[in-house]
Amino acid sequence: DTAVSQTPKYLVTQMGNDKSIKCEQNLGHDTMYWYKQDSKKFLKIMFSYNNKELIINETVPNRFSPKSPDKAHLNLHINSLELGDSAVYFCASSQRQGIGELFFGEGSRLTVL
């Protein structure tokens, strides 16, 4: 039973389109995160939610909008996609904000053409 699952695994889309990535965790954790991994494999935090409350909102274009309907789900919606948005987006969760073991999803590879 997958602990952190995200869908879809692959997205290929045209510039200017809107896309969403969904994430769910069944670990009962309070905190969920979105990370972006670029071509150099560096992981950059984008957002974190703790019990549905936005805690971390790094310098991310406002075309990116996270939404947490409940503490087990954290979705990422991206408007007006640009070439530079191409990356792998990872969802993760931990028991508490910034503390404990961090669990990752398999990643969603976004390619913008």
Add this chain to the structure above:
Amino acid sequence: KQEVTQIPAALSVPEGENLVLNCSFTDSAIYNLQWFRQDPGKGLTSLLLIQSSQREQTSGRLNASLDKSSGRSTLYIAASQPGDSATYLCAASSGNQFYFGTGTSLTVIP
């Protein structure tokens, strides 16, 4: 702000060798230090988690140590195997988030 560095960026060893991967962090006020493995095109798999009060953790051929005062953690891999080839990342938990190193790409040559 916490900064995490991993050296070397890439490492190639023959099968059977013991090896050490390094992770340095600038702020010693961490809650824990976690090591991950990432295979190409895959997500991050947790290998070992060391709490700030601990000095080391072991799992099979892996041993991770933590020295908060010097801002260092090491991941020791014994008797390396080709299946150990992957990118290894460390993450320091401090403040309200996890700070990642840039990773070490390990290749074990058969």
